[in-house]
Amino acid sequence: MNNWRELATKLVEEHIAPQGVRDPQILEAVKRVPRHLFVPEEMRRYSYYDSPLAIGEGQTISQPYMVARMTELLALKAGDKVLEIGTGSGYQAAVLAEMGMKVTTLERIEKLALKAKDLLQKLDYDVTCIVGDGREGYPENAPYRGVIVTAGAQEIAEAWLDQLDEGGRIVVPLIVQEGLYRLLVRQKDSSLKKGYLDTWDDYCRFVPLLPGVKKLGGA
Secondary structure, eight states, X not given: OTTHHHHHHHHIIIIIGGGTOOOHHHHHHHHHSOGGGGSOGGGGGGTTSSXXXXXXXXXXXXXXXXXXXXXXXXXXXXXXXXXXXXXXXXXXXXXXXXXXXXXXXXXXXXXXXXXXXXXXXXXXXXXXXXXXXXXXXXXXXOOEEEEEEOSBXXXXXXXXXXXXXXXXXXXXXXXXXXXXXXXXXXXXXXXXXXXXXXXXXXXXXXXXXXOSOBXXXXX
């Protein structure tokens, strides 16, 4: 796909920016990450549409606008540590790494995790890819300035807040009714009685966050 940079720029200028994403670092990162490499070959002609795409194992690569919006809600800067729950294709991790974040990403499906790890390495993104249950987080690299959950959650896992730095944010699609999620931003604030402040953003659709780990060859 020789013209992918042109297509990525068009995606940003005609779809992502008009929907309200303003951060120039995010917009430039989306232009620089080759999204077509993160989707199956038979789907690549749709890579720069503003839509989610199937990547196998019942999972999807998120809509580019949603990737950009969730990144914006994290409010991170270069050098910040961020934990991603749900590596999937690796595209969200690539966008964060392109912006200079120190990314740790967790994926419960080993086949997807290994594929994403290999691609991220080939693209020279320094991302720590872990096979594990996302609900447990990854305390070894904590504390994180941000936690981004790229699957629909029934609740906020305690581990995510425990591993979050003071003032840091969790951005998560939280279920509001069957099949429908809304982005929740939870900011850690120990001065508050609950220990955090919640704000709500866009409604969205995501595959559900599931427990456990699916190993290669496993059910």
